[in-house]
Amino acid sequence: MPDNQQRDIYRRLLKLVKPHWHRLAIAMVCMLGVAACTAALAHLVKPVLDDVFIEKKAEMLMVLSVVVLLAFAMKGLSDWGQAYLMSYVGQRIVAQLRQKLYDHLQRLPLSFFDRMPTGLLMSRVTNDVNLIQGAVSNAVTGLLRDSFTVVGLAAVMFERDWQLALVSMVVLPFAFFPVVKFGRMLRRISTKSQESMGDISVILHETIVGNRIVKAFGMEHYEKERFSKENMKYFKYVLKSVMVRALSSPLMEFFGGLAIVFTISYGGHRVIQGVSTPGGFFSFLTALIMLYQPIKKLSRINNVIQEGTAAAYRVYDILDTPPEMEDRVDAVPLPLMEYKLEIRNVQFRYGNVPVLKNVNLEVTAGEVIAIVGVSGAGKSTLVDLIPRFYEVTDGAILIDGMDIRDVTLSSLRAQIGVVTQQTILFNDTVRNNIAYGDIRRSEEEIIAAAKAANGYDFIMKMERGFDTIIGEQGVRLSGGERQRLCIARALLKNAPILILDEATSSLDSEAEMEVQKALENLMAGRTTLVIAHRLSTIQNADRIVVISNGRIVEEGRHDELMECDGEYCRLYDMQFAQVDNNSTVKIVTNVSGQVNK
Ligand SMILES: Nc1ncnc2c1ncn2[C@@H]1O[C@H](COP(=O)(O)OP(=O)(O)OP(=O)(O)O)[C@@H](O)[C@H]1O
Ligand SMILES: [Mg+2]
Structure with a gap:
C-alpha cells in the first residue's frame, strides 16, 4: 500500500x-x-x-x-x-x-x-x-x-x-x-x-x-x-x-x-x-x-x-465501491397510471459479453406475455432490467411513457412484483416470509395471500402454522411449497406489474396444478411478463414472445405461432410436447432440459 x-x-x-x-x-x-x-x-x-x-x-x-x-x-x-x-x-x-x-x-x-x-x-x-x-x-x-x-x-x-x-x-x-x-x-x-x-x-x-x-x-x-x-x-x-x-x-x-x-x-x-x-x-x-x-x-x-x-x-x-445507480437528481416517483410497458431497442452486456441485442417489446396494461426460449437465450436477463437490477447498456425501458431511469428506484420497485427463478426465502417464520415486503400487513391479508397462493392448507398442517420457522432458504419445505410461499409474497405485495421467472423444479402433477392455480390468481389483472416453462402458462398468456440468442424472433398467440413452423414450433416439439388424457400436463421437458412430470 x-x-x-x-x-x-x-x-x-x-x-x-x-x-x-x-x-x-x-x-x-x-x-x-x-x-x-x-x-x-x-x-x-x-x-x-x-x-x-x-x-x-x-x-x-x-x-x-x-x-x-x-x-x-x-x-x-x-x-x-x-x-x-x-x-x-x-x-x-x-x-x-x-x-x-x-x-x-x-x-x-x-x-x-x-x-x-x-x-x-x-x-x-x-x-x-x-x-x-x-x-x-x-x-x-x-x-x-x-x-x-x-x-x-x-x-x-x-x-x-x-x-x-x-x-x-x-x-x-x-x-x-x-x-x-x-x-x-x-x-x-x-x-x-x-x-x-x-x-x-x-x-x-x-x-x-x-x-x-x-x-x-x-x-x-x-x-x-x-x-x-x-x-x-x-x-x-x-x-x-x-x-x-x-x-x-x-x-x-x-x-x-x-x-x-x-x-x-x-x-x-x-x-x-x-x-x-x-x-x-x-x-x-x-x-x-x-x-x-x-x-x-x-x-x-x-x-x-x-x-x-x-x-x-x-x-x-x-x-468505496459505488452504490447501485443513484436516482437522478430530477428523478420523480413513478406516477400511478395504467402500467403500459415498453422495451425500446434494448441492448445489454454483462461486462463485455453481449446478451441482449436490440430487443423491442410493447406490453399493454393488464396483458400477460409469456417469454419462451432455450436456456441461456437471455430471458432472465431481460426481465432483470425492468426493476433495474441491471442497467440497460443501450436503449430504454418505459413505463407509461416514462423512462425508468427518470423515476426513483424505490417507487419503481414498489410497482413491480417479482417471483424469481430460484426460490429465495429467509430463515424466519412463514408469516414474515410472506409479508417480507411490508411486515406490518394484517393477519387477514397474510392469510388471504396464502390462500390465493394455494398455500394455506400446507401451512396450517405445519406444527406452528404461520409461526413455523422454515429454515435457511426454506430448507424445511418442499419445492412446491417454497414456490407457493414466494407466490404468496408477490400476491401480498399486490404490485400492478408482475415479473415471473417460472421455477423449473420438478413438481408432481398435483403440486403443478396447485402452483398453476396460484400463478393464475397472481397474474389476474396485472401487466405480466412470465418466463414460461409450463405449457399451461403459455396457453393462458395473451401473447407469446420467443427469444433466441438475445433477440425476439417471433411473437403471437400459441396457434398462430404453431402455424408458422418457426422457432416456436421447434421449441414446442422439443420442450412443451404434451401427452395426456386428463388434460393435465404429463411429461414436459422444460426449457432447462429437466424433466417435469
Ligand atoms: N450475472 C451474470 N454475469 C455474467 N453473465 C451472465 C450473468 N447471468 C447470466 N449470464 C449469461 O447471460 C446469458 C443469458 O442468461 P439468462 O439467465 O438471461 O438466460 P435464460 O434465458 O434466463 O436461461 P434459463 O432458461 O436457463 O433461465 C447466459 O449466456 C449467461 O451465461
Ligand atoms: Mg433464466
Missing part, C-alpha cells in the same frame, strides 16, 4: 474518532495521569534511597510510604479510566463501521455480488472490522499513554543526570529500528493472511450451504482437501507473523540491555567519583528500566496499526 493511501486511511479513521473527542479528552487526562504517576515513582527512588537508606531519616519513611502508595493508587485509577474510555471509543467506531459496511452492502448493485463471493464479504464484515478495532482502541491508547509515559520517564532521567540521559538516548533509536522494519513486513503478511481467511470463509460458506450436493456427489474428501490447503496456507501466514512479532521483543530487549549495561558502568563510575548520589543513580536506572515496558508496547502498537490499516484498506475498498 503506498504511503499516501495509508495516510488517507488514517485520515478517514480519524474522522470516525472525531465525534468522540470529549471521551478522548478525558481518556487523555487519564493517560497523562498514568504517565505522571509512573514518572513520579521513578522520581521517588532518589529520596527513598538517599533520605531513608543512606541518611536514615525516620520521619521520611512514613511520608514516602504514603506518597508511593498514593502514586500507585492514582496510576491504577487513571489506567482503568483510560482503558474503559478508549475501549468505548474503539468499539463504538467499529460498531459504526460494521453498520456502515452492512448498509453499503445493501446498496451495492447485483453485479457486485456476482463478482464477490459471499464468504469473502462475510470475512470483511467480521474479521477485518475486528482488526480495525484492535488498531483503533489498543493503538490510540498505547500510542498516547505510552508515549506520555516515555516522555515523563525521560524527563526524570534528564533531571537526574542529563549527560547520562543524553548518551542513553543515542542507543534508543537502535531499539526502534527493528520496530519500523518489522511493522512493514507484518502489514504485508497480515494482508495475505486476511485474504487467506477470506478464502477459507468462501469455502466454508459454499460447502455449508451446498452440503447436500457435496454429499450427493461424494465430494467430502475433495472439499476436505480444498479446505485443508487453504487452512494450511493461513497457518503458515500466521506463523510467519508470529515469528516476526516474537523477534521484535528479544531484539529490543537486547538493545535495552545494552543501554542498561552502559548506564551501570558509566553511572557507577560517577557515583564512585562522588559526582552523583546512589539515590540519583538508582532513580535514573529505575526510569530507564521502566522505559522498557512502554517502548515495547509502542513497538507492538506499530504492528497492530499496520494490521489495522491493511484491514481498513480492504474495508474501505468495499465502502
Whole structure:
C-alpha cells in the first residue's frame, strides 16, 4: 500500500474518532495521569534511597510510604479510566463501521455480488472490522499513554543526570529500528493472511450451504482437501507473523540491555567519583528500566496499526465501491397510471459479453406475455432490467411513457412484483416470509395471500402454522411449497406489474396444478411478463414472445405461432410436447432440459 493511501486511511479513521473527542479528552487526562504517576515513582527512588537508606531519616519513611502508595493508587485509577474510555471509543467506531459496511452492502448493485463471493464479504464484515478495532482502541491508547509515559520517564532521567540521559538516548533509536522494519513486513503478511481467511470463509460458506450436493456427489474428501490447503496456507501466514512479532521483543530487549549495561558502568563510575548520589543513580536506572515496558508496547502498537490499516484498506475498498445507480437528481416517483410497458431497442452486456441485442417489446396494461426460449437465450436477463437490477447498456425501458431511469428506484420497485427463478426465502417464520415486503400487513391479508397462493392448507398442517420457522432458504419445505410461499409474497405485495421467472423444479402433477392455480390468481389483472416453462402458462398468456440468442424472433398467440413452423414450433416439439388424457400436463421437458412430470 503506498504511503499516501495509508495516510488517507488514517485520515478517514480519524474522522470516525472525531465525534468522540470529549471521551478522548478525558481518556487523555487519564493517560497523562498514568504517565505522571509512573514518572513520579521513578522520581521517588532518589529520596527513598538517599533520605531513608543512606541518611536514615525516620520521619521520611512514613511520608514516602504514603506518597508511593498514593502514586500507585492514582496510576491504577487513571489506567482503568483510560482503558474503559478508549475501549468505548474503539468499539463504538467499529460498531459504526460494521453498520456502515452492512448498509453499503445493501446498496451495492447485483453485479457486485456476482463478482464477490459471499464468504469473502462475510470475512470483511467480521474479521477485518475486528482488526480495525484492535488498531483503533489498543493503538490510540498505547500510542498516547505510552508515549506520555516515555516522555515523563525521560524527563526524570534528564533531571537526574542529563549527560547520562543524553548518551542513553543515542542507543534508543537502535531499539526502534527493528520496530519500523518489522511493522512493514507484518502489514504485508497480515494482508495475505486476511485474504487467506477470506478464502477459507468462501469455502466454508459454499460447502455449508451446498452440503447436500457435496454429499450427493461424494465430494467430502475433495472439499476436505480444498479446505485443508487453504487452512494450511493461513497457518503458515500466521506463523510467519508470529515469528516476526516474537523477534521484535528479544531484539529490543537486547538493545535495552545494552543501554542498561552502559548506564551501570558509566553511572557507577560517577557515583564512585562522588559526582552523583546512589539515590540519583538508582532513580535514573529505575526510569530507564521502566522505559522498557512502554517502548515495547509502542513497538507492538506499530504492528497492530499496520494490521489495522491493511484491514481498513480492504474495508474501505468495499465502502468505496459505488452504490447501485443513484436516482437522478430530477428523478420523480413513478406516477400511478395504467402500467403500459415498453422495451425500446434494448441492448445489454454483462461486462463485455453481449446478451441482449436490440430487443423491442410493447406490453399493454393488464396483458400477460409469456417469454419462451432455450436456456441461456437471455430471458432472465431481460426481465432483470425492468426493476433495474441491471442497467440497460443501450436503449430504454418505459413505463407509461416514462423512462425508468427518470423515476426513483424505490417507487419503481414498489410497482413491480417479482417471483424469481430460484426460490429465495429467509430463515424466519412463514408469516414474515410472506409479508417480507411490508411486515406490518394484517393477519387477514397474510392469510388471504396464502390462500390465493394455494398455500394455506400446507401451512396450517405445519406444527406452528404461520409461526413455523422454515429454515435457511426454506430448507424445511418442499419445492412446491417454497414456490407457493414466494407466490404468496408477490400476491401480498399486490404490485400492478408482475415479473415471473417460472421455477423449473420438478413438481408432481398435483403440486403443478396447485402452483398453476396460484400463478393464475397472481397474474389476474396485472401487466405480466412470465418466463414460461409450463405449457399451461403459455396457453393462458395473451401473447407469446420467443427469444433466441438475445433477440425476439417471433411473437403471437400459441396457434398462430404453431402455424408458422418457426422457432416456436421447434421449441414446442422439443420442450412443451404434451401427452395426456386428463388434460393435465404429463411429461414436459422444460426449457432447462429437466424433466417435469
Ligand atoms: N450475472 C451474470 N454475469 C455474467 N453473465 C451472465 C450473468 N447471468 C447470466 N449470464 C449469461 O447471460 C446469458 C443469458 O442468461 P439468462 O439467465 O438471461 O438466460 P435464460 O434465458 O434466463 O436461461 P434459463 O432458461 O436457463 O433461465 C447466459 O449466456 C449467461 O451465461
Ligand atoms: Mg433464466
